[in-house]
Amino acid sequence: xxxxxxxxxxxxxxxxxxxxxxxxxxxxxxxxxxxxxxxxxxxxxxxxxxxxxxxxxxxxxxxxxxxxxxxxxxxxxxxxxxxxxxxxxxxxxxxxxxxxxxxxxxxxxxxxxxxxxxxxxxxxxxxxxxxxxxxxxxxxxxxxxxxxxxxxxxxxxxxxxxxxxxxxxxxxxxxxxxxxxxxxxxxxxxxxxxxxxxxxxxxxxxxxxxxxxxxxxxxxxxxxxxxxxxxxxxxxxxxxxxxxxxxxxxxxxxxxxxxxxxxxxxxxxxxxxxxx
Numbered sequence: 001x002x003x004x005x006x007x008x009x010x011x012x013x014x015x016x017x018x019x020x021x022x023x024x025x026x027x028x029x030x031x032x033x034x035x036x037x038x039x040x041x042x043x044x045x046x047x048x049x050x051x052x053x054x055x056x057x058x059x060x061x062x063x064x065x066x067x068x069x070x071x072x073x074x075x076x077x078x079x080x081x082x083x084x085x086x087x088x089x090x091x092x093x094x095x096x097x098x099x100x101x102x103x104x105x106x107x108x109x110x111x112x113x114x115x116x117x118x119x120x121x122x123x124x125x126x127x128x129x130x131x132x133x134x135x136x137x138x139x140x141x142x143x144x145x146x147x148x149x150x151x152x153x154x155x156x157x158x159x160x161x162x163x164x165x166x167x168x169x170x171x172x173x174x175x176x177x178x179x180x181x182x183x184x185x186x187x188x189x190x191x192x193x194x195x196x197x198x199x200x201x202x203x204x205x206x207x208x209x210x211x212x213x214x215x216x217x218x219x220x221x222x223x224x225x226x227x228x229x230x231x232x233x234x235x236x237x238x239x240x241x242x243x244x245x246x247x248x249x250x251x252x253x254x255x256x257x258x259x260x261x262x263x264x265x266x267x268x269x270x271x272x273x274x275x276x
Contacts, residue, residue, distance in 0.1 A: 007079035010203075010210055011086055017199035018090035022097060024193045031098040033190015035182040036123045036131050039098045041175035043135040046088035048168035049225055051142040053084045055150055055161040058215050080214050083207065095135060102128045169225045176232040180239065188247070189240040197237040204230030 025031050053059055059081055102125060142164065149160040183189055204226045211223035 010083050014086045020195040021193040025097045025101050025191050028191050029101055030103045031101045031191050032103045033192050034098055035178040036127045038175055038179035039095050040131040041171045042091050043095045044138045045168045045171035046091045047139050047142050048164045050084050050088045051146045052161050052164035053081050055146050055157055057158055099128050172225055172229045180236055188243050194240050197233055201234045201237050
């Protein structure tokens, strides 16, 4: 019962953690600030992680033993896979929002206030479509490969699962590099949700602990991914918070200067009134 409750809590937590990112893109009606490579590698990494957890022999055993164990232990075991499934679904939705709200380039002669330098660094629509195409292609490859290994080559299924886990870990590591570079270049988080990172950074370690408790050391390719990404996401979070703090201090300075200017402009008028 305890494992079941913890698993449900983690599934709900994963879903809630992604909602701020979904909301921010929709609210801004722009995905500016999100790196195409970040979205692509995150989606492919999630697909590999999903295929990894489904093909691990431990997961297969969990699904097979549901006939012999109680309802709650079985549900708790399956919720471990649901956790990764929810995470993959949420990130896939981010990819769709990235495409739907992809910022259009400035039109010469119309968008007079557009920042030409910023537009020069903007990703193109072709790059955005390529993100979708590669993500779907890898999904098909992972699906077909997993079916082949599970049913035709069961003796090698662990090697296939570990390969997927290593791929997911590697892509998740590389995933944050272009996003960190994009955030650094923009000097702001843009449409990247800081609240999402505040929830997910500590949540990654809790998630990894839950997978370790279920899979043990032999499931390192599954839970190791979330320890690694938690560290990298923490770096991105720290950078984003520093930019927000800098901008807040600058805005406060400008507000103080504006207030001081208004006060200095009003002082001569008060003196003139006193003289009269």
